[in-house]
Amino acid sequence: MNAGSALPLAFAGLLTAAAAPAGVVELHTERSLYRNIVVYDDDGLRCMKFGRHAAGRQTCMSLADRDRLVFDYTRMMMAALYLNPSPQRVLIIGLGGGTLPGALQKILPAARIDAVEVDPAVVRVAGKYFGFAPGRQTAVFEEDGRVFVKRMQKQQIRYDLVLLDAFDHDYIPEHLLTREFLLEVRSILAPGGVLAANTFATSRLYHFESATYYSAFGDFYRLKGSNRVILVRAGGLPDWEELARNAGILEARLLPLGVGREWLLPRIGVESGWPPGTRVLTDQYSPSNLLNVSN
Amino acid sequence: MQTAQLDGTRKALVFALAGWSGFFVMAVELLSGRVLAPSFGNSIYVWGAVITVFMLALAVGYLLGGHYSVFSPSLRRLGALLIAAGLATLPVVFFGDAALDWIFDRVNDPRYGSLLASSLLFFVPTAISGAVSPYAVRLLVSSLHGSGKAAGSLYFVSTFGSAAGTILTSFYLVLLFEVNAILLGMMAVSVGLGLCAVLFGGPRR
Numbered sequence: 001m002n003a004g005s006a007l008p009l010a011f012a013g014l015l016t017a018a019a020a021p022a023g024v025v026e027l028h029t030e031r032s033l034y035r036n037i038v039v040y041d042d043d044g045l046r047c048m049k050f051g052r053h054a055a056g057r058q059t060c061m062s063l064a065d066r067d068r069l070v071f072d073y074t075r076m077m078m079a080a081l082y083l084n085p086s087p088q089r090v091l092i093i094g095l096g097g098g099t100l101p102g103a104l105q106k107i108l109p110a111a112r113i114d115a116v117e118v119d120p121a122v123v124r125v126a127g128k129y130f131g132f133a134p135g136r137q138t139a140v141f142e143e144d145g146r147v148f149v150k151r152m153q154k155q156q157i158r159y160d161l162v163l164l165d166a167f168d169h170d171y172i173p174e175h176l177l178t179r180e181f182l183l184e185v186r187s188i189l190a191p192g193g194v195l196a197a198n199t200f201a202t203s204r205l206y207h208f209e210s211a212t213y214y215s216a217f218g219d220f221y222r223l224k225g226s227n228r229v230i231l232v233r234a235g236g237l238p239d240w241e242e243l244a245r246n247a248g249i250l251e252a253r254l255l256p257l258g259v260g261r262e263w264l265l266p267r268i269g270v271e272s273g274w275p276p277g278t279r280v281l282t283d284q285y286s287p288s289n290l291l292n293v294s295n
Numbered sequence: 296m297q298t299a300q301l302d303g304t305r306k307a308l309v310f311a312l313a314g315w316s317g318f319f320v321m322a323v324e325l326l327s328g329r330v331l332a333p334s335f336g337n338s339i340y341v342w343g344a345v346i347t348v349f350m351l352a353l354a355v356g357y358l359l360g361g362h363y364s365v366f367s368p369s370l371r372r373l374g375a376l377l378i379a380a381g382l383a384t385l386p387v388v389f390f391g392d393a394a395l396d397w398i399f400d401r402v403n404d405p406r407y408g409s410l411l412a413s414s415l416l417f418f419v420p421t422a423i424s425g426a427v428s429p430y431a432v433r434l435l436v437s438s439l440h441g442s443g444k445a446a447g448s449l450y451f452v453s454t455f456g457s458a459a460g461t462i463l464t465s466f467y468l469v470l471l472f473e474v475n476a477i478l479l480g481m482m483a484v485s486v487g488l489g490l491c492a493v494l495f496g497g498p499r500r
Contacts, residue, residue, distance in 0.1 A: 033339055118338060144336025147405055154400065175332035283333050284473035291470075 028129060032121030035168075039129045045070060048097050048125060050168055058168070059097035061130055067106065068258040072225040073198050074099055075259045077163055079223055079268060080196035083233045085246045087111055087160030087194070091152075093145035093176070094166035095122055098132025105135045107253045113138040114159075116148045118166075118173075146175050149184050158190035164197040172200075174286040177209065181283075182216035189234040201228040205291040207274035212281040214271075223267040230271070243268065301434060305370055308492055309431050310452045312377055315488055316427040317456030319481055322464040323384060324349050327417050329474050330387065334395040335409040344409035345417075352418045356425020363426060364433035373434060374492025376427050381485030383420035388475045391416060428453050 027046075028039040035050040047060040060070040069075045077100060081087075088111055092101050095117035104113055115134070117123050120142045126132040134140050141148055145166050152159075162185055166176050175181060185195055195217075199209055201224060209230075213220050217232040231237075238246075247261035254260065281288060301309065327345050328337060335341050360376075386394075395412055402408040428449060435445040468477050 118336070144338055144405065146333060147336050150334065150399065173337065175337060178333075180333060282473070283329070284475055285469075286329070287470045290466075 028125065030121055030125070032119050034119045034121075035171075037121055037125055039125060046129065048122075048129070059099050059130070061097060061099065066131065067103070067256050069099065069103060073227040073229060074103070075257070075264070076223040076225060076227070076229040076267065077165065077196050077198060078103070078254055078257065078259045079221075079229065079264050080161055080163065080194050080231055081107075081250055081254075082243045082246045082264070082268070083194045083221075083231055083238055084160055084192055085249050089157075089159050089190070090114070090161045090163070091149075091159045091188070092116070092163045092165065093148070094164065095126055095132075095140065096165065097130035098126035099130075100163055100165060101134070101138055101140075102130075102132055103257055105138060107250075107257070109135075109137075111137065111161075114141065114148075115139070116141045116143055116145050118142070118144050145173070146181055146184070149181070149188060152188050153184055157188060158193065159188055160190050160193045162189065162193070162195045164195065167198065167200070172205075172288045172292060174288045175283070177212065177281055177288045178286050179212055179215050179280050179282045182213065186216060186234065191235055193234045195230075195232050197230045199228050199230055200292065201226060203292050205288060207278045208281055208288075208291055210271055210274040211278040214274075215280045219270055221268050222271040223264070223269075225267070231268070237270075301370070305496060306435065308496065309370060309373065309434050310449070312373055312488055312492060313427055313431040313449055313453040314456035315484060316377060316380065316424050317453035318460035318463075319380065319456075319485055320349070320353070320421060320424045321457040321460040322468070322477070322481055323387075323417065323420065325461060325464045326469075326474050326478060327387075327413055329469075330391055330416070331395070331409050331412055334399045335405040335412065338405070340406045341409045344406065345413050348410065348413040348418055349421050352421035353425035356422040356427075357429055359422065360426025361429035361433075364430045368430065368433045369498070370434060370496025371493050373427065373430055374489040374496055376423055376430060376489070377485050377492070378489035380420050380423040380427070381482040381489065383423055384478060384482050387416050387420075388478055 023043055025041045026038065027041060028037070030037045038049050040047055040049075041063070044063050045060045046063055048058045050058055062068045062070055069078070087108065090104055090108070090111050090113045092104070092113065092115040095101070095115050098115075101113055101115045104111065115138065117140065123140055123142055145164075164176070164185070166173055189195065197213075200206060206228070213230055213232065219237060221231040221237060223229045223231070244261075244265065247265055251261055279285065324345060328342060331341055331345065394415055398408050398412050398415070402411055432446045432449050435449060436442045437445075464477065472480070
């Protein structure tokens with residue numbers, strides 16, 4: 001890992017916790033097939049990070065209030081529900097500590113949830129240290145996200161909600177950020193189905209990513225914080241009234257997670273303004289990691 | 296022994312062909328990961344499948360190239376090998392997606408899927424490329440005494456070419472061009488260099 005140069009500014013905010021040796025208790029370290037996993041407690045939070053530096057914090061859970069979503073980006077991902085408040089069938093690509101599937105199991109007890117994680121070690125850690133227990137309606141697949149999507153496409157399975165959360169702080173599976181992949185995801189969306197993607201907020205990659213999502217879906221909403229969450233809906237984006245109405249419906253269920261409409265709604269906007277002629281990322285052209293490091 | 300000793304220009308051409316062949320193999324190997332990722336992911340086993348197939352293909356190529364070099368070796372035939380390796384890569388560009396899709400539908404385990412796919416698409420061109428080195432050694436060797444030296448120089452040039460192909464492809468070419476454009480461009484260089492050898496590699500008059 002190239003600790004020095006490659007730190008995306010997106011995560012600079014998290015660096016405040018970087019020094020912090022006092023009070024940090026390391027619970028588990030593991031070299032998995034794909035990365036070094038470290039689980040530790042720090043100041044009331046249980047976190048999992050990939051690599052040595054704290055900017056790699058992948059997931060954190062509040063030990064006092066396990067339901068509360070700790071990171072802005074996980075809260076922003078919940079805005080997907082404003083576009084479709086009652087999904088029956090959900091796909092989550094990238095498990096992390098099981099935060100997103102755990103939260104969705106609670107708010108959508110009737111939904112059938114498929115979670116896909118490429119790294120079996122992450123699945124084990126989510127269960128052992130983050131209390132992630134798949135409910136009866138939830139299935140976890142240890143598999144590459146793209147391969148899974150492709151198979152669902154062939155089997156004509158359709159999802160009402162797809163959450164794409166497969167990107168590390170400094171590594172992007174490049175085959176999950178191409179127009180072809182997004183078109184495959186689009187093909188497994190049911191009518192009115194929503195895709196929410198956790199992506200990067202800075203670096204040269206930003207505009208490429210915008211152009212690529214636009215090429216697959218047309219206009220899309222985005223929420224910006226230290227990350228950018230991209231929201232699209234099959235059949236077109238809802239207008240503001242619909243967003244606000246759905247926000248109202250969901251408010252009571254989302255508040256226990258620490259997400260409220262007053263925080264979420266103002267963050268939603270239509271993305272625009274990438275330079276004309278920005279190259280679309282495709283299976284043929286996808287140097288995402290090179291673009292992400294060169295600012 | 297009918298092969299005359301090569302003059303300086305022809306020797307240089309042998310080295311150029313071998314160096315380029317090394318470049319070509321590693322660039323194609325890196326790009327093969329890109330080609331397979333949409334169907335099989337880019338997990339460690341996909342790279343395992345790719346590297347296994349390339350190593351096996353090279354091994355077979357060395358054997359065949361060495362064998363083939365016994366029968367009236369010539370610079371022209373070496374050129375033909377390069378042309379053949381270039382042309383054998385064409386199916387990757389034109390039928391790659393169809394082949395991958397076909398395999399994806401039939402092989403559920405991505406380990407064996409990627410192994411089968413890389414065998415189907417990359418074994419033949421890589422084996423032909425593997426034949427280049429021993430064949431080139433035969434052209435360079437003029438005496439028993441100098442045979443080790445000739446082989447050493449040839450390995451140097453060909454492996455140096457591989458290093459160059461690796462870094463240029465992964466650092467720069469993928470940032471500038473599409474995968475197929477890189478493949479087609481490299482095939483053009485292979486065919487061009489091969490044609491040079493075929494045209495100018497005849498016996499010295």
